[in-house]
Amino acid sequence: MSADPHVVTREQVLDALRSVEDPELHKSIVDLDMVRDIQVGDGRVSVNALLTISACPLRETIVNSIRERVRTIPGVREVDVTLGEMAPNERQALIAKLRGGEVSTTRRSSFITPESPVRVLTIASGKGGVGKSTVTVNLAVALRQLGHRVGIIDADVYGFSIPRMLGVRGRPTMIDQMVVPLEKDGIRVMSIGFMLPDETDAVVWRGPMLHKALTTFINEVHWGDDMDYLLLDLPPGTGDVSITIAQTLPQTHMVIVTTPQAAAVSVAQRAARMAEKVNIEVLGIIENMSYYQAAPDQPPVYIFGRGGGQRLAEAQSVPLLGEIPLDPAVREGGDNGVPVILSAPESPAAKAFRATAERLVRRLPIPVA
Ligand SMILES: Nc1ncnc2c1ncn2[C@@H]1O[C@H](COP(=O)(O)OP(=O)(O)OP(=O)(O)O)[C@@H](O)[C@H]1O
Ligand SMILES: [Mg+2]
CATH class of the missing domain: 3.40.50.300 (P-loop containing nucleotide triphosphate hydrolases)
Incomplete structure (x- = not known):
């Protein structure tokens, strides 16, 4: 059997995950600090992502879009996704970030503020x-x-x-x-x-x-x-x-x-x-x-x-x-x-x-x- 010509790197996986959005928050799961761990080995990629709350109604959607995106990387044969839940302090940090607009490249708050162009x-x-x-x-x-x-x-x-x-x-x-x-x-x-x-x-x-x-x-x-x-x-x-x-x-x-x-x-x-x-x-x-x-x-x-x-x-x-x-x-x-x-x-x-x-x-x- 010939060796796979593609060596998959963590950076490639992280890059692919940038285009995966949290379906409710409409932002990249990478920018939302939801990606906790990436393991790569022999065409097999494991991603551990943290949900904001464990009862997140759209868990399946997130898992599927992670799988779909990572599979497009040449050399990836298998994708394993495990989900965890953010700790209260992590959730608070996320909310603070959304309020301050830091997550967005345009630095707009996700809430209605006097600065909002809405x-x-x-x-x-x-x-x-x-x-x-x-x-x-x-x-x-x-x-x-x-x-x-x-x-x-x-x-x-x-x-x-x-x-x-x-x-x-x-x-x-x-x-x-x-x-x-x-x-x-x-x-x-x-x-x-x-x-x-x-x-x-x-x-x-x-x-x-x-x-x-x-x-x-x-x-x-x-x-x-x-x-x-x-x-x-x-x-x-x-x-x-x-x-x-x-x-x-x-x-x-x-x-x-x-x-x-x-x-x-x-x-x-x-x-x-x-x-x-x-x-x-x-x-x-x-x-x-x-x-x-x-x-x-x-x-x-x-x-x-x-x-x-x-x-x-x-x-x-x-x-x-x-x-x-x-x-x-x-x-x-x-x-x-x-x-x-x-x-x-x-x-x-x-x-x-x-x-x-x-x-x-x-x-x-x-x-x-
Ligand atoms: N152009 C229209 N043609 C037919 N029916 C209409 C039209 N506009 C509104 N209606 C109907 O009139 C009723 C009252 O409309 P709506 O509930 O939108 O009014 P509203 O001003 O919001 O009422 P409220 O002051 O109680 O909030 C509804 O049943 C609505 O479907
Ligand atoms: Mg009304």
Whole structure:
């Protein structure tokens, strides 16, 4: 038998492992100091990697990607992967690193900090039920389709609806105090809904706990250092919660959703005044449920009146970013967890959401690195 012409080195293995990412933290396992030991001998490679927590739901994924990458090295015949768990101090060091942005070559923190280039878009309204959450999920998908990295904070702790609307369920991984958001179609999502044993459980928390929960979301969620837009779905109304969040997040901008009728518009104006009070720039208005059109050759019916979004935009001297028609497919999309922009991409509603997202990006562009 001839000797193998390839002598595999530890450095080659380490290099190959650089392209293996932790599936939740979206970073190289080498940069995350997860590779503990590499043994090489006679075409056989053993890798010992440390997981952040032993119950890591994606252990199989990590093992498989390590195997796959190391096997591509010429001369490797067998790959053995063993997993261990980081000690508490190692986990703390990792979290500190992620906070300081040291892991990233661009030195950006994976958390939301005043230095983050992430754009926070608060989706607000005066009245409840005008479609904030619907607009949030559809805009998120549209922004993602435009190639942006998107996250959603469901700040409606009493009436959270983002998990259902986006069809995302499960429990976020907690690495000590750090929360790893769930992900669906490339959109990272945090909601109180993920923390409750049952989706139907009422959140009967008091003000201070609410405040704590929100600041936890904001301060302890590892969003990744590549986030472009973070959408914040507010609860109905213009109360304390909204102000709290607005003050906690840096670089916050607001979009106000309203329906066309006069009563809704005057309430929506309150949201605009709240934004002014806490120095948040209103980027524009989105009018939802603007009209209903049974078929393309039928005239639109203005069920909730007409022109309210435009009037509000003029009163605030901001653009009207979009007019979204009433469409049963929008509601069905929300109920089924597949936003209309995905379930019926050619529908007038989906087109309106895409056009709105494009206008938003023009209003609030992401700087080219
Ligand atoms: N353009 C639309 N066409 C048809 N149905 C819509 C449209 N927009 C929203 N809906 C439906 O209206 C209902 C209320 O929407 P949504 O939950 O998004 O409002 P909200 O402003 O977030 O409410 P809340 O203030 O309670 O948080 C949902 O059932 C949703 O599917
Ligand atoms: Mg809502």
